[in-house]
Amino acid sequence: MCIQKLRSIFVAALLFAPGFFAGAQAQEEIRIGAIYPLTGAAASTGLEMRHTLELAADMINNGAKGINMPLAAGGGLPNLKNAKIRLIFADHQGNPQVGATEAERLILQEKVVALIGCYFSNVTATASVVAERNGIPFLNPESSSAKLTQRKLKWFFRTTPHDDLFVHNFYEFLKDVETKKGFKPQRIAILNENTEWGVETSRIQVRLAKELGYNIVESINYPAKSTQLTSEVQRLKASNADLLMQSSYLGDAILAMKTFKEQGFAPKAILANDAGFSDTEFRRTLGKDANFVFSREVWAKDLTTQNPLIKQVNDLYAAKHKTDFNGNSARSFTGLFVLADAINRAGSTAPEAIRKALSETDIPGNQLIMPWSGVKFDAAGQNTLGRGIIVQIQDGEFATVWPFDIATKDLIWPMPAWDKR
Amino acid sequence: MNWDILLQTLLSGILIGMVYALVAVGLSIIYGVMEIVNFAHGEFLMFGMYSSFWLFTLFALDPLLTLPLSALFLFALGALVYRFTIKRIASAPMVSQIFATFGLMILFRGVAQFLWKPDFRTVENSLVSGNIVVSGLYFGIPHLVAAVGAVLATGGVWWFINRTRLGAALEATAQDKEAAQLMGIPSHWMFALAWGLGAACAGVAGVLLSTFFPIFPEVGATFSLIAFVVVALGGFGNVTGAFWAGIIVGVVEVLGGFLIGPEYKLAIVLTLFLLVIIVRPQGLMGRAE
Numbered sequence: 001m002c003i004q005k006l007r008s009i010f011v012a013a014l015l016f017a018p019g020f021f022a023g024a025q026a027q028e029e030i031r032i033g034a035i036y037p038l039t040g041a042a043a044s045t046g047l048e049m050r051h052t053l054e055l056a057a058d059m060i061n062n063g064a065k066g067i068n069m070p071l072a073a074g075g076g077l078p079n080l081k082n083a084k085i086r087l088i089f090a091d092h093q094g095n096p097q098v099g100a101t102e103a104e105r106l107i108l109q110e111k112v113v114a115l116i117g118c119y120f121s122n123v124t125a126t127a128s129v130v131a132e133r134n135g136i137p138f139l140n141p142e143s144s145s146a147k148l149t150q151r152k153l154k155w156f157f158r159t160t161p162h163d164d165l166f167v168h169n170f171y172e173f174l175k176d177v178e179t180k181k182g183f184k185p186q187r188i189a190i191l192n193e194n195t196e197w198g199v200e201t202s203r204i205q206v207r208l209a210k211e212l213g214y215n216i217v218e219s220i221n222y223p224a225k226s227t228q229l230t231s232e233v234q235r236l237k238a239s240n241a242d243l244l245m246q247s248s249y250l251g252d253a254i255l256a257m258k259t260f261k262e263q264g265f266a267p268k269a270i271l272a273n274d275a276g277f278s279d280t281e282f283r284r285t286l287g288k289d290a291n292f293v294f295s296r297e298v299w300a301k302d303l304t305t306q307n308p309l310i311k312q313v314n315d316l317y318a319a320k321h322k323t324d325f326n327g328n329s330a331r332s333f334t335g336l337f338v339l340a341d342a343i344n345r346a347g348s349t350a351p352e353a354i355r356k357a358l359s360e361t362d363i364p365g366n367q368l369i370m371p372w373s374g375v376k377f378d379a380a381g382q383n384t385l386g387r388g389i390i391v392q393i394q395d396g397e398f399a400t401v402w403p404f405d406i407a408t409k410d411l412i413w414p415m416p417a418w419d420k421r
Numbered sequence: 422m423n424w425d426i427l428l429q430t431l432l433s434g435i436l437i438g439m440v441y442a443l444v445a446v447g448l449s450i451i452y453g454v455m456e457i458v459n460f461a462h463g464e465f466l467m468f469g470m471y472s473s474f475w476l477f478t479l480f481a482l483d484p485l486l487t488l489p490l491s492a493l494f495l496f497a498l499g500a501l502v503y504r505f506t507i508k509r510i511a512s513a514p515m516v517s518q519i520f521a522t523f524g525l526m527i528l529f530r531g532v533a534q535f536l537w538k539p540d541f542r543t544v545e546n547s548l549v550s551g552n553i554v555v556s557g558l559y560f561g562i563p564h565l566v567a568a569v570g571a572v573l574a575t576g577g578v579w580w581f582i583n584r585t586r587l588g589a590a591l592e593a594t595a596q597d598k599e600a601a602q603l604m605g606i607p608s609h610w611m612f613a614l615a616w617g618l619g620a621a622c623a624g625v626a627g628v629l630l631s632t633f634f635p636i637f638p639e640v641g642a643t644f645s646l647i648a649f650v651v652v653a654l655g656g657f658g659n660v661t662g663a664f665w666a667g668i669i670v671g672v673v674e675v676l677g678g679f680l681i682g683p684e685y686k687l688a689i690v691l692t693l694f695l696l697v698i699i700v701r702p703q704g705l706m707g708r709a710e
Contacts, residue, residue, distance in 0.1 A: 231683045
């Protein structure tokens with residue numbers, strides 16, 4: 001009897017103790033909900049982003065030696081009596097419904113003051129609506145669907161450039177190449193896959209070509225995961241295109257390059273839209289056949305030679321996780337710093353104060369690890385100072401070749417024919 | 422319109438069509454003997470590709486050299502699948518059979534993803550690589566080798582079924598299981614043989630494809646839809662029919678895609694298929710029942 005009583009007291013103490021301490025600490029921490037794909041097909045990407053977010057939070061809370069970045073001195077947020085950031089992760093499994101439910105749970109049960117996520121554009125779409133309804137700021141660091149900021153949400157902010165802008169970058173790049181190399185493509189062909197991403201990209205590419213005076217001679221949306229791409233490549237050859245713009249996931253990108261080589265299709269340049277072409281496997285598999293391909297990117301490792309901050313942060317991350325930053329993780333990292341900066345300036349955890357501070361964000365480019373001119377949101381919540389970069393595979397490595405002011409290597413133009421390599 | 426390109430497209434279609442044919446022959450044998458539609462057929466092809474990839478990556482053995490080994494491995498896998506799964510549902514309702522092979526498909530994909538991750542893999546710099554140019558026509562050497570290999574394998578299967586005693590026994594079981602059994606042909610062994618042979622065909626096709634096609638756990642799905650169309654077009658259970666239907670599908674897909682629009686290449690193939698089914702429900706070379 002006595003032992004039983006003791007035991008129940010002990011159990012009760014165990015049950016209540018964490019709650020008690022959490023209650024005592026609640027004043028000193030800022031709870032931010034992070035919704036990412038932690039299981040499912042994109043789990044490895046999700047985990048990478050989780051690691052970088054944890055790194056960012058750790059830098060703010062405990063400091064990072066020798067890194068000259070605002071808020072990286074450690075000791076939490078100065079304007080909130082050095083309150084620490086606490087990330088509460090939720091797994092959306094790549095599912096928009098789960099994303100919305102988790103957003104709801106984080107807001108109502110975990111009492112987070114802001115949300116960050118979700119990588120997948122379709123999950124960001126549903127989760128941010130929940131945040132809007134509850135009046136909680138939502139910061140999206142890495143989803144690129146242009147539609148997200150066309151919704152005119154009041155509580156939604158996106159730091160990354162979106163697809164429209166990326167396509168715009170292609171044409172700006174071509175203008176710059178024309179000035180520098182005296183080459184203007186006369187016949188552009190488009191080869192995009194036929195899911196929403198590829199079709200939407202084709203639409204923007206064709207529209208902008210018309211506006212900017214480029215001539216599109218062939219536009220193909222091939223069925224993703226085809227058994228062969230011969231018909232497509234024959235069409236491209238027949239079109240006599242001097243420049244190819246391509247959007248493909250990995251498997252199709254590899255198959256397409258092999259078919260180009262086999263059929264001797266060699267335009268002056270191939271301008272790829274990230275995705276499959278940015279995958280390490282693409283370069284490893286194709287070896288020297290992958291050379292000279294251009295791809296738009298959001299980040300590149302060689303930028304570390306341009307901006308010491310990028311190198312410092314990347315070294316810190318690499319020491320811990322044995323891998324470098326990439327376009328996704330660099331953007332997630334930046335997203336959390338932008339959010340922390342806003343909360344600090346707000347000097348409060350009241351949602352409205354954070355929202356107002358976010359809308360007044362003005363971070364210069366040299367305080368970022370991104371190749372952007374800075375962070376500043378427009379009325380729709382879109383960062384207007386972001387931009388993509390163009391990389392080229394040279395000797396099996398990505399080299400940043402555009403914008404010219406941050407390029408690490410000169411571009412190789414035109415791409416040599418297959419039998420002249 | 423440039424005749425060179427048209428001819429090129431036609432020839433490319435024939436080459437890939439020969440590989441489609443081999444995949445379909447395997448499916449056709451299994452159906453012909455047991456009247457079970459094997460939804461896991463594409464996964465046999467996937468295992469063939471992975472076997473070739475691992476032998477190449479771990480032991481630097483070229484896919485062409487390891488082809489017999491992969492064929493044996495797949496034969497054993499097919500026979501085992503029969504012994505432990507299909508045998509139990511051989512006389513079950515059709516719905517059970519469909520779910521059993523469908524379940525195998527999901528299981529095999531899951532196993533591949535678990536063991537080898539969802540990454541895309543490729544066999545690089547095998548003996549067969551590069552291309553040749555003959556009077557303005559381009560041929561990838563891997564495609565040529567795959568096509569020739571597929572034709573040889575299909576021919577071999579045809580010879581086995583039509584010219585050997587064992588093949589005759591298989592054919593007899595396909596035509597009338599009870600009568601064949603009365604003649605002393607053990608039907609369970611024949612069924613196992615059919616599954617082994619069917620899986621080996623898909624496996625050999627997988628090895629041949631592995632020299633130019635990326636390898637990933639879901640790769641079977643890409644080819645199995647085409648294989649089903651080929652089998653139905655050629656006539657279920659008919660090796661010769663599957664061979665010609667494979668070439669027809671390859672040509673229609675590549676040439677149709679080129680002329681009408683690559684967006685529609687599968688739609689064109691399936692339209693042709695529907696037309697044939699309307700005119701000849703038993704397929705091009707199938708026996709009317």
